[in-house]
Amino acid sequence: xxxxxxxxxxxxxxxxxxxxxxxxxxxxxxxxxxxxxxxxxxxxxxxxxxxxxxxxxxxxxxxxxxxxxxxxxxxxxxxxxxxxxxxxxxxxxxxxxxxxxxxxxxxxxxxxxxxxxxxxxxxxxxxxxxxxxxxxxxxxxxxxxxxxxxxxxxxxxxxxxxxxxxxxxxxxxxxxxxxxxxxxxxxxxxxxxxxxxxxxxxxxxxxxxxxxxxxxxxxxxxxxxxxxxxxxxxxxxxxxxxxxxxxxxxxxxxxxxxxxxxxxxxxxxxxxxxxxxxxxxxxxxxxxxx
Amino acid sequence: xxxxxxxxxxxxxxxxxxxxxxxxxxxxxxxxxxxxxxxxxxxxxxxxxxxxxxxxxxxxxxxxxxxxxxxxxxxxxxxxxxxxxxxxxxxxxxxxxxxxxxxx
Numbered sequence: 001x002x003x004x005x006x007x008x009x010x011x012x013x014x015x016x017x018x019x020x021x022x023x024x025x026x027x028x029x030x031x032x033x034x035x036x037x038x039x040x041x042x043x044x045x046x047x048x049x050x051x052x053x054x055x056x057x058x059x060x061x062x063x064x065x066x067x068x069x070x071x072x073x074x075x076x077x078x079x080x081x082x083x084x085x086x087x088x089x090x091x092x093x094x095x096x097x098x099x100x101x102x103x104x105x106x107x108x109x110x111x112x113x114x115x116x117x118x119x120x121x122x123x124x125x126x127x128x129x130x131x132x133x134x135x136x137x138x139x140x141x142x143x144x145x146x147x148x149x150x151x152x153x154x155x156x157x158x159x160x161x162x163x164x165x166x167x168x169x170x171x172x173x174x175x176x177x178x179x180x181x182x183x184x185x186x187x188x189x190x191x192x193x194x195x196x197x198x199x200x201x202x203x204x205x206x207x208x209x210x211x212x213x214x215x216x217x218x219x220x221x222x223x224x225x226x227x228x229x230x231x232x233x234x235x236x237x238x239x240x241x242x243x244x245x246x247x248x249x250x251x252x253x254x255x256x257x258x259x260x261x262x263x264x265x266x267x268x269x270x271x272x273x274x275x276x277x278x279x280x281x282x283x284x285x286x287x288x289x290x
Numbered sequence: 291x292x293x294x295x296x297x298x299x300x301x302x303x304x305x306x307x308x309x310x311x312x313x314x315x316x317x318x319x320x321x322x323x324x325x326x327x328x329x330x331x332x333x334x335x336x337x338x339x340x341x342x343x344x345x346x347x348x349x350x351x352x353x354x355x356x357x358x359x360x361x362x363x364x365x366x367x368x369x370x371x372x373x374x375x376x377x378x379x380x381x382x383x384x385x386x387x388x389x390x391x392x393x394x
Binding site: 019020038039040049052053054055056057060079081082083 | 307313315317319321334335362365366
């Protein structure tokens with residue numbers, strides 16, 4: 001599915017062009033999706049209006065229970081158009097609670113894997129420490145559920161996944177990306193403003209994608225599956241990732257490999273992005289080929 | 291940010307509540323809840339000073355589409371054209387022949 005051929009281009013339905021609610025519905029089986037804490041529950045952020053920012057009725061996170069290929073699942077989708085997908089107190093707690101409830105349902109006899117659609121710049125700066133705490137709760141809830149059921153992360157684009165939420169992405173059992181998607185701890189503009197344009201030129205899109213893009217992240221084993229921006233391709237990849245069940249060892253626990261990866265790179269003379277996969281493979285750092 | 295409220299006479303009841311749109315750049319979200327006899331509109335907008343434009347756009351819309359409901363608009367700099375499109379989308383998906391809640 002990664003090769004872009006004309007027929008596939010013409011037939012496909014873009015996933016990137018969907019909003020968060022449409023994305024969550026598109027992944028679940030037809031007619032099975034049921035939204036929790038939806039817009040009419042009006043659980044919006046109490047911190048935005050006092051700062052002169054218009055809130056959104058769902059605080060930018062959509063929680064959808066339903067069936068995935070016939071079995072129960074929960075999908076949590078971040079809306080990238082609202083405040084850059086920033087995670088605040090309410091949106092973060094919605095995600096963390098959905099994961100904890102999936103763990104509770106699993107323990108009670110209804111296995112409930114989770115799918116996280118992560119288009120986010122990380123913590124919403126207007127909510128500062130509350131946002132940081134919420135991201136920590138999300139990470140902790142991922143750890144709770146992934147011991148019982150797969151937690152599948154999807155970064156489809158076009159925003160990408162940065163900041164604290166990139167840590168959440170790295171904790172996922174499996175990570176699916178498109179070529180348009182990006183994944184990194186510090187966003188390009190943060191690096192440029194902190195370290196200067198000599199260190200990183202945030203207007204250089206080929207540079208950004210050569211480092212943070214889906215192809216590079218999958219090629220270097222930091223993500224698992226590269227898919228075409230297509231609703232059917234995404235849904236198939238998500239179903240496959242859930243069906244694959246629990247890995248022998250979670251990526252974030254493969255400390256030896258991650259340490260080898262760090263040791264194989266000299267920060268004073270970093271390799272070309274295209275050479276990184278080879279450098280890491282020689283160092284025995286790359287993932288187990290999943 | 292500014293909060294504005296308006297009321298217009300409305301004779302056509304909305305069949306069901308509906309939600310459309312996103313509070314994203316140049317867009318807005320609309321929450322429509324059926325009510326009796328009046329179209330009550332509350333606008334929260336990121337752009338200050340457009341009270342008169344909002345009144346004109348909404349007056350014209352509800353003169354043509356007298357849908358009785360509460361409308362909550364969370365706006366992030368939508369142009370009048372986008373506002374009218376989102377309102378029309380809301381009343382269409384909230385009518386008895388309309389689509390499902392939260393279709394877009």
